Amino acid sequence: MDIVKIADALERKGYIILDRPLPDELLAGLLARCNDDDPARFRAAQVGRGAAKQRIDSIRGDVIDWLDASNSSDQAYLARMEELRLGLNAALFMGLFDYECHYAIYGEGDGYAKHSDVLQGRKNRILTTVLYLNEDWQAGNGGELLIYDPSGDTAIEKVQPTFGTMAIFLSEQFPHEVLVSHATRRSIAGWFRVSGS
Numbered sequence: 800m801d802i803v804k805i806a807d808a809l810e811r812k813g814y815i816i817l818d819r820p821l822p823d824e825l826l827a828g829l830l831a832r833c834n835d836d837d838p839a840r841f842r843a844a845q846v847g848r849g850a851a852k853q854r855i856d857s858i859r860g861d862v863i864d865w866l867d868a869s870n871s872s873d874q875a876y877l878a879r880m881e882e883l884r885l886g887l888n889a890a891l892f893m894g895l896f897d898y899e900c901h902y903a904i905y906g907e908g909d910g911y912a913k914h915s916d917v918l919q920g921r922k923n924r925i926l927t928t929v930l931y932l933n934e935d936w937q938a939g940n941g942g943e944l945l946i947y948d949p950s951g952d953t954a955i956e957k958v959q960p961t962f963g964t965m966a967i968f969l970s971e972q973f974p975h976e977v978l979v980s981h982a983t984r985r986s987i988a989g990w991f992r993v994s995g996s
């Protein structure tokens with residue numbers, strides 16, 4: 800990954816969309832993991848936290864599974880993200896403390912309504928990453944990531960979830976949404992966090 804380029808974009812505009820920053824073998828391994836035939840691995844994603852945590856299909860339709868450091872593909876991805884964490888801390892003094900990430904699968908008809916990744920009452924998610932794992936994705940499939948300006952009024956970026964594309968943005972600054980997908984849509988969503996609450 801070109802950490803200098805990523806750091807520069809984050810400093811200038813707060814986000815970057817990368818074409819294919821990771822090697823093909825790694826992407827293939829991650830896709831195989833996200834295709835895993837064990838359906839019980841994936842759980843309905845929830846919104847909110849603590850007592851307010853709930854499943855609301857109309858807001859968010861994906862199923863998720865957190866990465867597992869004992870799997871070699873997951874481990875390789877986490878190692879790349881660790882390099883990025885250290886590089887961004889060195890370049891921008893971001894104080895990123897750790898990284899959490901999960902596979903996500905959106906089925907036909909699923910999306911994720913406009914939201915912020917910074918959970919209410921908890922400000923530790925600093926930087927969001929989303930890596931897409933959809934081979935032969937068609938423009939008509941929907942499922943685009945819309946990134947809004949900080950006011951939330953205007954969409955400033957529409958990202959096709961094509962294989963290997965990665966979006967990285969400041970979690971608090973950019974409301975975003977996943978448009979309804981008309982095909983199975985796979986990704987890894989992750990967050991660099993600072994320590995604390």
Ligand SMILES: O=C(O)CCC(=O)C(=O)O
Binds near residue numbers: 916975988
């Ligand atoms: O999959 C995407 O494009 C974004 C997912 C997302 O916003 C989230 O999981 O918080």
Ligand SMILES: [Fe+2]
Binds near residue numbers: 916
């Ligand atoms: Fe999000």
